[in-house]
Structures are given as structure tokens and as C-alpha cells.
Amino acid sequence: MPIQIEFRNVTKTYGSVSAVRDLSLSVCRGEFLTILGPSGSGKTTVLMLLAGFVAPTQGDIVITGKSVAAVPSYRRDQGIVFQNYALFPHLSVRRNLEFPLEMRGVKAADRTARVDRMLDRVHLKEFGERLPSQLSGGQQQRVALARALIADPPIFLLDEPLGALDRNLREQMQGEIKSLHKEFGSTTICVTHDQEEALTLSDRIVVMREGQIEQSDTPESLYDRPATRFVASFLGEANIFENPGFEVEADGAQSPGTVAMIRPERICIGAPGNSARADEDRRQSVPGVVADMIYAGPLRKYYVRVGSSMLVVREHVGSGQQIFKPNDDVRLDWLRSDVRFLANGR
Template sequence: MYGPIAAVKDLSLTIRPGEFLTILGPSGSGKTTALMLLAGFVAPNNGDVLIGGKSVAAVPSYRRDQGILFQSYALFPHLTVRRNLEFPLEMRGVKAAERATLVERMLERVHLGDFGCRMPAQLSGGQQQRVALARALIADPPILLLDEPLGALDRNLREQMQSELKSLHKEFGKTTVCVTHDQEEALTLSDRIVVMRAGQIEQTDTPEALYDRPATRFVANFLGEANILEDPGFNVESDTAQPVGTVPMIRPERICVGVSVALGRGDVDRRQSVTGTVDDMIYAGPLRKYHVRVGSSLLTVREHVASGQQIFRPGDEVRLDWLRSDIRFVAT
């Protein structure tokens, strides 16, 4: 509770040993508070926090055996890279000779073997992030907590560090909990994703299941793009019956766009086809996105750019078609 406001409500979450779990949500969803509860920086008003079956709700953060990586990295600016890595080992009473061995080994592992004598201010953002990650791992904690770990990096560096994080997780096997608002990051890194909204868990599942079978309209819209076909101006056909309290949804990349001609006889039983007018076309490097007006709806279509592909312009009449099996139903 923050005054009369509950930052998280009825939060019940089990994290499996060795998994990479990401807590995903927009600003104000409660994801950071959930991580702070796990880290021991915030105490729950009620309920408990168990690690390895033991209650740690009353245990301060510095007494918990965990590694933490903050978005700001929180490196000691007056210490060299080597001394930053030595610090958590020194606090645990590790002898100097062993500290030196562990530090050199970790520096090599994060590709910073030649940077041990530098100060944090002499490093790039990506290098500082590697130092912070190495410091969180060097004491071999059973749990690793990541708070927006790649948020301060540019896109190319984020993609590089996503690969590095996946590699380190596979190598060290740490139970890892990551908080982010970046959907791509969550999909790339996670074994499971927890989507939060207004202090509560909206849905928890694997990345594939969350993206392909979102339970609610919120999850469908937050995790990627979604065409919500609520009163679209045409009859939506599906292989399954629509459950009560749901609306149809289809992902933009599941829709094919082409010239306005009829489907072949062999496709009629599997696909649905509608005709519309291109409202806008957006070129985004490897992808091309169309906004197509069909009846009272504006549908988004996303296709990978390929040579010889027909390009449609605003005002062109096109046919959209999709597999009926690609329609999903999400709770409103």
C-alpha cells in the first residue's frame, strides 16, 4: 500500500526454479512493486514472500541471497571495474586470492577482460551494463532480479544484450525475475511472462501462448498488435464457437493482402475473405504495414517485405483473407 492506494492486489505467483520469468506491464501496473517485494525493498502489508519454502517477508534485502541489476546499473563511480566486482565478494568474506580469480573469470565471461582497471565513467552504456550484470552474478546467488535491465540501451545494443542474457541464463541456470515494459524483450528472453494491469495479474503463460492465445483484450493489445473485430461490419467466421463475453481477434501478420479477386474453390472451406480499401501504407524496413478500411473497421495488416511483392497504395481496392482457425476470442 502507498497511502490509500494498493500498488499490487491479491498477487499470487509461483516462480519455478531455474526459469526466466518476466513481469510485463505498462507504467503503473504494479510490476516494479512486485519486484521490490521479491527483493525486500518493500514489505507486504499482508501475505508472505517465500524463497525455497522459507518466509523472507521480514528479512531485509541485504540479508537475502540474491543478485540485483537495476536500470541505472548503480555502479560505484569511485571504484574501478575490478573493484566493483570484488565488492560483493568482499562483503561475503571471500579471501583476496579467490576474489581475484573469480573477478578475472567473470570479466572474461562478459567480454571485458581488458577493462578491469577502468572507471565506470570510462565505459560505454553497454559495457557498464555488462559490469552491472557481472557484479550481480559473481557471488553465485540462487536468484537474479532484473529491473528494466536493457532500458537505457539503444536498439542495437538491446538486441545484443538480449542474446547475452539468454546465453548467461542458460550457462548459470539462475532463477531469474525480470521487470520490463518492453514486449519484444519479454518475448525474446522469457520462459514465462506475467502480464500485469492495475496491480493485478491479467494472464501468465509462455511467450508463445500469450501471443497466440491472449485471454483478454488488454493482453492482446499490449503484447503486440491486434485487430479486435467487435462489430466490424461483416460476419466473422471461425472454426470454433464464440464464447459468451468475448470478441473475435486476429493478429495483423495472420492476414494476407492481395488484389481483389475471389478465392479458389479449395480455399473456401478454410479461409474467410473480405474486400476493403487501403487507407495507409507504412514501410518499416523488413516489414510493410497496411491499414485497410473494411466496412466500419480499420484493419491492420503486416507482411514481410520480399522481392517481386505487389505494393498497394492508399485508395487501392484489395482483398484480405485469413484462415478461420487464426481467429481468437478474447474477454472484453
């Protein structure tokens, strides 16, 4: 796909603080890109730079081949959704949706038809005359999404769009956002600190740290093959083998300056006397003692002391499983091919 958005060596400073440092990033047309990172990583500044709410200190931002670094936000053809929805409280749902069409000079008859279609699309056909205060949080979020998309912008920006919703509603809205992206095809940039949200929604994830890109890849590759210790620990849980008290076996040699890592769900837990697996020659097996077990609905999470390490094991709950308790002796094993080597990073 052709590149639609480019950040070219962009830096944004506030006094002596660099919120974004020498950022170079390209986004393809129609891509759903999520920028993920902890507070202070620069992810929101990147979105504000693209939206035109702040200007870069150095570098350039290019959209479809043209520099927009000096173009004000109201002249950029973009839709944006904020965490707090930012709906006009004194206007009905219908009038909220009509507003961006009015600003673009769309005729009244066309506005009415487009609003009707959009209300139907976001399942709010019966709520057009209500005020935002008369809607639930999920309904307000759908209005915000609809208002941002109704003018069919080529670029769609999401700033922590689901942060104000409870868990069940967030999961429901994730499906709605994916469906709307597929239907409208806008190039979408989403900023979030929610790892699950990023993995669920994205074609590609950019992990930021201290104003710079730590790693950029597809969700599956980023989770399964993180490049650095920071990415592995930030995106999901990770068992880092640092002075573990036993030799960690892996396919391939460990390079200097790296640490070994394995994800908790890649580790199997069983009783010490369990019979060998069919692929035992491809596995490493170590004895351990359960320190704690946490039941979390579909999962059990075990904390197991092995040597000088505390390993986390995540097991899907199923019928007939043996359940281990604190102080139980267990055997852990994993495929050597599931061990990853990570750069320790800065």
C-alpha cells in the same frame, strides 16, 4: 522443476492506493520469468517486494520453503541489476566486481580468480582498470550483470535492465542475458514494459494490470492465445472485431461477453482478382480499401478499411510482391482458425 519462490496472497498498499492486490504467484527453480505491464501495473513493486526493499502490507513471500517477508534485503542471497546500472563511480570495473565477493568474505586470491573469469566471460578483460564513466552504456550494463552474477546467487533480479540502451544494443544484450541465464542457471525475475524483450528472454511471462495478474503463460501461448482484450492489445498489435460491419467467421462458437481478434501478421493481402488459394475453404475473404502503407525495413504495414473497421496487416517484405498504395482496392483473407475470442475484461 521445484518451486523456489512463492507470493502468497500478497498485497502492498501506499495509503489508500493498492500497488499490488492479493497476488499469488509461484516461480520454479531456474525459470526465467518476466513481469510485464504498463506503468502503474504493480510490476516494479513485485520486484521490490522480492528484493526486500519494501515489505508486504498483507500476505507472505516464501523462498525455498522459508518466509522472507520480514528478512531485510541485505540478508537475501540475490543479485540485482537496475536500469541505471548503479555501479560505484569511484571504483574500477575490477573493484566493482570484487565488492560483492568481499561482502561475502571471499578470500583475496579467490576474488582475483573469479573476477578474472567473469571479466573474460562478459568480454571486458581489457577494461578491468577503467572507471564506469570510461565505458559505453553496453559495457556498463555488462559490468552490472557481471557484478550481480559473480557471487552465483540462486535468484537474479532485473529491473528494466535494457531500458537505457538504444535498440541495436538492446538486441545484443538480450542475447547476452539469455546466454548468462543458461550458463549460471539462476532463477531470474525480470521486470519490463518492453514486449519484444519479454517475448525474447522469457520462459514465462506474467502480464499485470492494476496490481493484479491478468494472464500468465509461455511467450508463444500468451501471444497466440491471449485470454483478454487487454493482453492481446498490450502484447503486440491486435485487430479487435467490435461491430466490424461484417460477420466474422471462426472455428468454434463465440461466447457471450467476448470479442473476436486476429493478429496483423495472420492476415494476407492481395489484389481483388487473385486466384483462389488451395485452402480457400478454410479461409474468410473480405474486400477492403488501403488507407495507408508504412514501410518499416523488413515489414510493410497496411491500414485497410473493411466495412466499418480499420484492419492492420503486417507483411514481410519479399521479392516479387505487389505493393499497394492508398485507395487501392484489395482482398484480405485469413484462416478461420486464426481468429481468437477474448474476454472483454474489466
